[in-house]
Amino acid sequence: MSHKRIPKRKAAIAVGGVAALGAAALLLPNANASQDEKAADAAPRTLRANDASDLAAQVRGLLGDAFAGSYYDSGSRQLVVNVAGGDDNATLRAEQAGAVVRQVDNSTAELTSAARTLRTEATIPGTSWAVDPRTNRILVTADSTVTGANWDRLESTVQGLGSGMATIKKSAGTFKTFVSGGDAIFSQVQGGAVRCSLGFNVTASDGSPAFLTAGHCGVAAETWSDSETGQPIATVDQATFPGEGDFSLVTYDDATTQAPSEVNVGDGQSVQIGQAAEATVGQAVLRMGSTTGLNDGTVTGLDATVNFQSETDPSGVDTVTGLIQTDVCAEPGDSGGPLFTQDGSALGLTSGGSGDCTSGGETFFQPVTTALQATGATLGAGDAGAGDQNGAGDQAGGDGVGGAADPSASAEDPSGAGDQAGGDQAGAGDQSGTGDQSGNGDQSGNGTGDQSGSGAHSGASRSRTH
Incomplete structure (x- = not known):
């Protein structure tokens, strides 16, 4: 069988050489920095989303288990980082790196455990779930086919996760x-x-x-x-x-x-x-x-x-x-x-x-x-x-x-x-x-x-x- 070369017009969707994302440098305090200098370093940075992604990875390393997700606020052009727990030193380091830090109730470990429960107990056709870091909850979506016993099962599973852990939304279409x-x-x-x-x-x-x-x-x-x-x-x-x-x-x-x-x-x-x-x-x-x-x-x-x-x-x-x-x-x-x-x-x-x-x-x-x-x-x-x-x-x-x-x-x-x-x-x-x-x-x-x-x-x- 003969094959033809795909014309350039037909191969127009493509990717070339890969460039590293722009690094967002950590602004760690010097050992002798004054409190005023630390406060100045802690001012949130204005970022492009590409730079925010790199900063998010660095901040996650700083926070460890206290990290509970992050998202890019395109209105303020800042990275918002969720922190679960009361580690003031970790929070300060994240702020000094340039992120906006907010305290939340649900840790990453708790959200991950809840997602596993959904997978075990509510793998129902027409459903989906993902963590929404803006609400610090799991967003569960059910399409139009999820009714009757399946809806009751999904709703019961979500309620069993505990108050403030997940929300359900209905979709009019079908996945x-x-x-x-x-x-x-x-x-x-x-x-x-x-x-x-x-x-x-x-x-x-x-x-x-x-x-x-x-x-x-x-x-x-x-x-x-x-x-x-x-x-x-x-x-x-x-x-x-x-x-x-x-x-x-x-x-x-x-x-x-x-x-x-x-x-x-x-x-x-x-x-x-x-x-x-x-x-x-x-x-x-x-x-x-x-x-x-x-x-x-x-x-x-x-x-x-x-x-x-x-x-x-x-x-x-x-x-x-x-x-x-x-x-x-x-x-x-x-x-x-x-x-x-x-x-x-x-x-x-x-x-x-x-x-x-x-x-x-x-x-x-x-x-x-x-x-x-x-x-x-x-x-x-x-x-x-x-x-x-x-x-x-x-x-x-x-x-x-x-x-x-x-x-x-x-x-x-x-x-x-x-x-x-x-x-x-x-x-x-x-x-x-x-x-x-x-x-x-x-x-x-x-x-x-x-x-x-x-x-x-x-x-x-x-x-x-x-």
Whole structure:
């Protein structure tokens, strides 16, 4: 079978060399500093979100067990750090580093334990949970399918966590994977066609050109084309879904394929991508997908667990952990597309959610840094190791902080700037999916995600040697 080289226009979603996130220097007091000098050092710093992510990682090290999450306040352009416990010395060090410190009731250990209880007792199709550091609680979301006994079970589990530990919100839509999807990629499978979005171009560990997309896309089909009726140009090397992530590494069949370090945002415009970074709660983000184009929004949670309803087993669940939660809209066809920032940080790959780009909703993304670590790939031309691509950040027990762009841009003007304050996001419009896609494996309650235009397919993951 002959293969064609993917045109530069079709490989427009990509990532190049990785640059380290800007360091936020700790302002530790000198041994002989006066109290006035210490007070001056403790003034909160005005930061870009990228710098806030690095500062958050440093402050977490200073606080240890007292650290209870952090988020970026884009209005004041400051990092807010939660502290549980009364260690005044640790608090002072965090303030001297430049963070705004606030005392909270729930520690990271307590929130992590509560999340484990939810996983054990409330893994119900159509539910998700993630720690919201702004409220210092776990935000539990239930979609429109969670009713009757399942709703009672979820509500009882949340109440059992104790007062002030978690809140429940209802979503009008249904949690589904958004298959169908920057630039569209296609595959023909038994029963129809599968359509997803290319995420970021990378270099595989053996030096071959490749790209990242959603794991449920890689499970759905083994070979992919850049046109609906074209010959395959790329083959799935690794795919993870469901379980600990939703990502695929797909290698180009032509070893000379050119993969520019940019996201194609339409109308002849692109955003150059220079680094991979962790997401930050409260940061402004952009998402590109072949169905809905460019859209913007805010990160609302980290290390989210999502329980997608199985499409082949009425009682089955596809549980995916470690995702980024946002209020960015998405629709079928956007799966695998890139989540990124205006200043060129690659953050995530579109996984799924509820709602659409008319009524809104919540959308979940696979962190790029995790996918790079797991696959051994490097961004773009691969001039930095996978380990060097992880932006400084924090992610523990459903909460964390990482690098992000400061300004937000609209779909009409990707170069526009402006801060976007983070806030809780729940509620979603109804989203209909098409086709049927199943996955199974060793994950708890595994079933399927919804695959647009696809036939039934079995297999939780696929790995291919070079």
